[in-house]
Amino acid sequence: MASRQSLSHLKLEAEIERCRAECQWERIPGLVRQWNPKAQESTDDFANLLLAEALLELCLRENVAKLKDSIPLVASKEPKLQEAKNYLTGILNRGKLLPKHITEALLIMGKLHYMEGSYRDAVSMYARAGIDDISLDDEPLYLMRLMTEAFLIKGLSLERSTATIASRARLSEREEEAIACFEKASCIGQVYLQELEKSTNSAHTRGSKGSSPSHDFELGYFLEAALQCAYAAHFKRGNVLKGIKELRDVLRVVETKATQNFKMAASKQLAEVLLHSLSENCYWSPLKAPQPELHNKDAHSFPNNILSLKPQTHTGDNLYCPQDNIEEALLLLLISESMANRDAVISRAPEQKEDRAVSLQNASAVYDLLTITMARRGQYAMLSECLERAMKLAFGEFHLWYQLALSMISCGKFAYAVSVLKECCKLCPSDPTIPLLAAKVCIGPLHWLEEGECFAKLVTEMGEGAGDFLAKGFLALGLVYSLQASEATQKCAQDDLSKKALQALQRAHELDPEDPQIILYLSLQLGLVRQISKATEHIQEALKLRKDDLHSLHLLALLLSAQKQYQHAIDVIDMALSEYPENFGDCEKESSLAEAPLTRKHSGMFLAVPDAHDPENGSQRASSIAASRLEQAMSEITMHSSTQRQGPMQQWVTLEHIWLLAAELFMEQQELKEAGFCLHEAGSLFPTSHTVLYMRGRLAEMKGCLEEAKQLYDEALAVNPDGGKIMHSLGLVLTRLERKSLAEKVLRDAVRMQSTSHEAWNGLGQVLQEEGKHEAAGECFLTALDLEASSPICPFTVIPREL
Structure with a gap:
């Protein structure tokens, strides 16, 4: 019977130890x-x-907020605290317990004094307990927890009792002592948490009948503070390098289930420090030797005299090691993001509202840092993928949706970005910048003019609520109408849309008369409807506001060329090239202007290789975009694998452009062999480019190979069905091949596609004249003369129309 009671007693003692x-x-x-x-x-x-x-710990749980705010607890107002104090006072006064239990009582009493705000009493209790001489080897786990808290509280008490110290040397000694306490608390706490998890897992595996089911252990206030205080103290004193070293050491320790949330916060904090407080020159790799000032730190960092067991750390071969602070910050933030997504609270249940708000706040902070870090390296595609994963948290959260939209725009996912911006408009319908940004994307890279019109109207319909952005709304609307007019195939539709565009741009100018961008596009629209004098007045007004604007200088040169003032236009281009020497388009225009007075006298041929926008009229027509994408896809298929292009696509487009211009010059000088070499080089870059096919057709035509020229023009037209210049050349070749009815049909299509092209009207007049339709031919020639009188050296639409 006695043995049974003894066995039961031992089990209870073991259970009490486990619970502690x-x-x-x-x-x-x-x-x-x-x-x-x-x-x-x-x-x-x-x-x-x-x-x-137990009473003290339960009181602590109820008053964590006060402790975080450093508000002392009053025993008279806290019954549990008062009862615990009475128990401990009686125990220490009687002194009947074994020495190890008296030591435990002193440690607990020191914690109680700290909670009351009696910092000196807390330090004296730990001095009586002799915590620096206590060995934790072969001792129960709860004592390891008590010692972790003891060193932490001693350090905090030393920090908070320095106000009465006058000597700077003594103050420095006190601070160093406090930091040493924090470092010991951190090391012992890490070992305690790892050993506790091992013990819990072992008990759960055995499934012993005497023990109760395991519960989820959560870091208490003092344990979490013990892990943080060492590096926080270094940062507080301005020792950034020591703080980083300490924080890296903490993160290198193998985590437990209880420390996962802490690890996420610590990773984010280290990333913040690396981004904000550490320059690339001061950075050192985690696997390399630390800075010289950190060498002495390891001598006293781990309390070997107290505990021989050290925290288990992550080790291994061929581990990835960051090479600079941006790489390390990115690695830390990706780890934090993974943990934040894994533990995210997405339930919309009312009782989880507070947890959901905390989860969202933590995740948003991580994604904001990820945005800063990835933007530094231009990794927008990776950023958009990360933000897409955040969407499960982003119900009704404008900030995350808008960040996702911006990242998608930055990495070229324009269609997805517009969809996201639509959601942003629903979340924040009173903000005019969101539909303006969506309109910018629709007008520019996507060329979704109908959607762009809808977004622009969202801004204009806000009226005064749009504030200073109302003018930009009308500007966007005017640009949409102007682009739609360029695409319209019916004359009445072109005139109606041009009128709407002019009205919208004039309204924008009335709202903001000093916006040079609005004045530029108003001038451009006036040029498109051939009101050259008014357009020139407005563009000069824009240049007074912004003298070095490239597009304004470009448009002024075109307007001067439309007035046949070629020398003045060349002077403007020279001025633009002095400001923007890297701009290849201006070099081309200068070549065109230099050739213009000569070529008008004889061949009518001048440098007219298309710009980087639309190959025919400068605007990004839907068919032109499709053609360019088709060219690129087919060129990649036909290109041999050993000659794959490296680098940005724009540089290869520019190189092709240069070869085509060189071919144009050689053809003008009747040096057809050299022109053929240039076209061969351009064709090796983009074999199925409709511009290359068109130029090859012109070369064949100059050689007298009309059937070959016709076939090449047909191929170019198959790739770009709306190519007005291709239609014009094809019509003239068909005329020379005596296929006049088909030539008339092709040239009428060219006139329909480019109603302001005097060359197309002139070509149609020539065909009609040869067919004996003299009256219709005369009308075409008169139209061509009228258009040629105000025709610039290149179409006005080579000026990009974008917000």
Whole structure:
């Protein structure tokens, strides 16, 4: 019978030890009553010690917010604190317990004094306990927890009792002592958490009948502070390098289930420090030797005299190691993002509203840092992928949606970006910048003019609510109408849309008369409807506001060329090239202007190789975009694998452009062999380019190979069905091949596609004249003359129309 009671007693003691280690304080009073039914009636000091610790910890849980704000607890207002204090005072006054239990009572009493704000009393308790001489080897886990808290509280108490120290040397000594305490608390705490998880997993694996089911252990206030205080103290004193070293050491320790949230916060904090406080010159790799000033730190960082067991750290061969602070910050943030997404609270249940808000706040902070870090390296595609994963958290959260839209625009996912911006408009319908940004994307890279019109109207319909952005709304609307007019195939539709564009741009100018961009596009629209004098007046006004604007200088040169003032236009181009020497388009225009007075006299041929926008009229027509994409796809298929292009596509487009211009010059000088070499080089870059096919057709035509020229023009037209210049050349070749009815049909299509092209009207007149339709031919020639009188050296639409 006695042996059974002894066995039961031992099991209770083991269970009490386990509960103390795992901080299951609610179970302690019940276990104490089982262990000693008369514990509260007698003076059993060990039972009172257990009850005092449990009461103190329960009081701590209820007052964590006050402790975080450094608000002392008043025993008279906290019954549990007062009862625990009475128990501990009695135990220490009687001194009947074994020395190790007296030490535990002193450690708990020191914690109680700290909670009351009696920092000197707390330090004196730890001095009486002799915490620097206590060995934790072969001791129960709960004592390791008590020692972690003891060193932490001693360090905090030393920090908060420095106000009365006058000597700077003594103050520095006190600060160093506090940091040493924090470092010991951090090391012991890490070992404690790892050993606790091992013990819990072992008990769960054995499934012993005597132990209760394991519970999820959560870091308490003091344990979490113990992991943080060492590096936080270094940062507080301005020792950034030491703080980084300490924080890296903490993150290198193998995490436990209880430290996962802490690791996420610590990773984010280290990333912030690396981005904000550490330059690339001061950076050192985590696997390399630390800075010289950190060499002395390891001598006292781990308390070997207290605990021989060290925290288990992540090790291995061929581990990835960052090479600079941006790489390390990015790695840390990606780890934090993974943990934030894994633990995200996405339930919309009312009782989880607070947890959901905390989860969203933590995740948003990580994604903001990811945005800063990835933007530094231009990794927008990776950023958009990360933000897409955040969408499960982003219900009704404008900030994350808008960040996703911006990242998608930056990495070229324009169609997805517009869809996201539509959601942003719903979340924040009163913000005019969102539909303006969507309109910018629709007008520019996507060329979705109908959608762009809808977004622009969202801004204009806000009226005064759009504030200063109302003018930009009308500007966007005017650009949409102008582009639609360029695409319209019916004359009445062109005139109607041009009128709407002019009205919208004039309204924008009225709202903001000093915006040079609005004046530029108003001038451009006036040029498109051939009101050259008014357009020139407006562009000069724009240049007064912004003298070095490239597009304004470009448009002024075109307007001067439309007035046949070629020398003045060349002077403007020279001025533009002095400001923008890298701009290849201006070099081309200068060549065109230099040739213009000569070529008008004889061949009518001048440098007219298309710009980087639309190959025919400068605007990004839907068919032109499709043609360019088809060219690129077919060129990639036909190109041999050994000659794959490297680098940005724009540089290869520019190189092709240069070869085509060179071919144009050689053809003008009747040096057809050299022109053929240039076209061969251009064709090797983009074999199925409709511009290359068109130029090859012109070369064949100059050689007299009309059938070959016709075939090449047909191929170019198959790639770009709306190529007005191709139609014009094809019509003239068909005329020379005596296929006049088909030539008339092709040239009428060319006139329909480019109603302001005097060359197309002139070509149609020539065909009609040869067919004997003299009256219709005369009308075509008169139209051509009228258009030629105000025709610039290149179409006005080579000026990009974009917000």
